[in-house]
Amino acid sequence: MSNIIKTVDVTDSLENLSEFCDIENGRISGKIFSDKAIYEQELEKIFARCWLFVAHESQIPKTGDYITTTMGEDEVIVVRQKDGGIKVFLNACPHRGNKVCFAESGSTRGFICNYHGWSFNTAGNLVGQHESGIYEASDFDKSKWGLKEVAQVDSWKGLVFATFDPEAPTLKEYLGPMTWYLDALFDNQEGGTEFAGGCIRSTYECNWKIAAENFVGDILHAGWTHDSAARAMLGGAVAKVSDFEESYSVNWNGHGYEFALDTVGNVAVLGESALNKYVHTIKPSVAERLGEFRSNMVASVSSCTIFPNFSFLAGQNTIRVWQPRGPNKIELFSWVLVNKSAPDDIKEKWRKGAMMTFSPTGVFEMDDGENWEYCTKTSKGKVTGAQDLYIGLGMNTLERQTDLPGNVYKGQLNEANARAYYQHWYDHLNAKSWSEIPDRNVGKAEVE
Known part of the structure; x- marks a missing residue:
């Protein structure tokens, strides 16, 4: 391996990523730790695709118990359901995108957006708004505007994982x-x-x-x-x-x-x-x-x-x-x-x-x-x-x-x-x- 110093630019298309990751020869480049274009690709192709740890079941033992966390840079709410299951939602109101939960953990019957008063139950359904009459006059369909749910949620030995990708393998297959x-x-x-x-x-x-x-x-x-x-x-x-x-x-x-x-x-x-x-x-x-x-x-x-x-x-x-x-x-x-x-x-x-x-x-x-x-x-x-x-x-x-x-x-x-x-x-x-x-x-x- 040569000790001659090289300078290589990273492009947004990452066409030359192989220049920075040569595993066969036991080599990586420090550039993979600082480049903005690589980081943006990581958010899209790793954090929006892989199974990510979001909670331990002991953190949310009862109906309505929740914690807030992140999947990549996307903020999410992990909440225990009435049937004992667990759902994971984006922590963002589908009206203007404001957070609907600011606490790190707690127990609740629902979530309310501070901005325009949209309220959601723990199943993520939109159940009410401030000045609801104006929505009814606009033929607004509540059923289409609940909290956005992640594609898959599963747990293994108390560890709860979630993924945004509906095509991701099962958690069991992922852990192997x-x-x-x-x-x-x-x-x-x-x-x-x-x-x-x-x-x-x-x-x-x-x-x-x-x-x-x-x-x-x-x-x-x-x-x-x-x-x-x-x-x-x-x-x-x-x-x-x-x-x-x-x-x-x-x-x-x-x-x-x-x-x-x-x-x-x-x-x-x-x-x-x-x-x-x-x-x-x-x-x-x-x-x-x-x-x-x-x-x-x-x-x-x-x-x-x-x-x-x-x-x-x-x-x-x-x-x-x-x-x-x-x-x-x-x-x-x-x-x-x-x-x-x-x-x-x-x-x-x-x-x-x-x-x-x-x-x-x-x-x-x-x-x-x-x-x-x-x-x-x-x-x-x-x-x-x-x-x-x-x-x-x-x-x-x-x-x-x-x-x-x-x-x-x-x-x-x-x-x-x-x-x-x-x-x-x-x-x-x-x-x-x-x-x-x-x-x-x-x-x-x-x-x-």
């Missing part, structure tokens, strides 16, 4: 064999999971992909970026990831999960011995439920991103969505996940531990935020942004003889998941519809 691994966090105990406390919102001046890629498989940074914080939380020496006897990087259609089988590595850095004890206490029942292999994943050194922007750290139990706010800014929505069956004191220790480590003032998150912001800022340079960035670690580590589902690679210190993530990103930007997105998977799709 990754669900086998996700069970280690989201279904390791009877009764499932819930969010403890509310949503933590913060902003970073970085591109959304940098943060998502960090969780899809970048354990490499942890031993350097987080070394001092980990030593402080653990009160001494920190194990090297390279010393783990068994670890993996697994991906499928852009989703990626890197993990060791050390059982409690992530939870240990929360600084609460009671949490370590809890994980070891439930391990036998997890093994009975999911098998010995996944019982070692429950709180291990690990991270995951479900394409495009839903991530988590098992053990630390921070759940997060990287909400795009332009090519150079994100709004981070994060929550703390706990087992419903866990004792209340354990839930509270998890919440406090997550606040100390992965929150805007957390000892680990401050490290990450600074790195992500400077990666984005350098990419704005005309010359700097066009330089090659290396993502070639672990090029020849695919496990071809394995019973594990998905595309399985040896070791966590591996950029296979990052390559798969950017390849899927590239494929979406180059496709006019789902049918044009190539299947690049080589592993097992079946989940036993």
